[in-house]
Amino acid sequence: MTTLEVEMPWHSAALGMVELSESSAISVPRQSGRTRVALDASLRASVRGDRVLYLTDGWEQSKDAMSRFVHPLKLNDPHVLARVRKADGAREVELTNGGRVHFAPYGSRGIRGRFDLTVCDDYRGYSIDDALMNTDRILYAGLGSTHSGVPTFRISANRGDDIDDEDVWKRVHPGVGITTTIAILRRLHQSLTRERFAVEILNIEP
Numbered sequence: 217m218t219t220l221e222v223e224m225p226w227h228s229a230a231l232g233m234v235e236l237s238e239s240s241a242i243s244v245p246r247q248s249g250r251t252r253v254a255l256d257a258s259l260r261a262s263v264r265g266d267r268v269l270y271l272t273d274g275w276e277q278s279k280d281a282m283s284r285f286v287h288p289l290k291l292n293d294p295h296v297l298a299r300v301r302k303a304d305g306a307r308e309v310e311l312t313n314g315g316r317v318h319f320a321p322y323g324s325r326g327i328r329g330r331f332d333l334t335v336c337d338d339y340r341g342y343s344i345d346d347a348l349m350n351t352d353r354i355l356y357a358g359l360g361s362t363h364s365g366v367p368t369f370r371i372s373a374n375r376g377d378d379i380d381d382e383d384v385w386k387r388v389h390p391g392v393g394i395t396t397t398i399a400i401l402r403r404l405h406q407s408l409t410r411e412r413f414a415v416e417i418l419n420i421e422p
Contacts, residue, residue, distance in 0.1 A: 262315030
């Protein structure tokens with residue numbers, strides 16, 4: 217099966233948890249490949265013939281997520297794609313086995329039918345009552361405590377860690393050397409408030 221993007225060491229463990237859980241959550245720092253895992257979970261479900269709802273923080277984010285989902289399939293496994301629909305604001309990928317992934321922002325109207333899996337990417341406590349009533353499984357992916365009461369794969373610094381210590385950054389952030397560098401984190405440390413840096417880069421809850 218096609219792997220959508222660069223894989224980090226934690227990805228397979230997180231996907232294994234998602235596969236074994238009725239519902240689950242992923243809580244990792246930004247630039248750690250969280251969306252890639254959410255997209256891979258969607259791919260695995262759709263390859264089984266499932267119907268997936270992929271929720272994002274806006275239409276541009278939905279467009280980007282669908283592009284990241286479709287592009288590697290077109291390159292490596294074009295035979296599995298049946299249709300890509302982008303009409304009237306709807307964004308949906310249909311596979312030849314009947315599996316579907318519908319991309320939409322939180323709060324979208326007109327989403328109909330039941331879904332086998334709903335993926336909540338960049339989840340920040342949005343109201344998803346309609347999705348909860350019409351889905352069998354949910355994957356929450358975001359920062360901090362994405363959702364209580366479900367198995368959670370979490371990567372974060374400890375509250376007692378020194379957030380100004382670059383050794384802490386290297387230990388905690390799984391993207392260092394893959395999707396980001398210490399030099400980039402150093403610039404973010406200078407430009408962000410200490411609180412925001414702690415939340416977004418080290419995944420420490422405020």
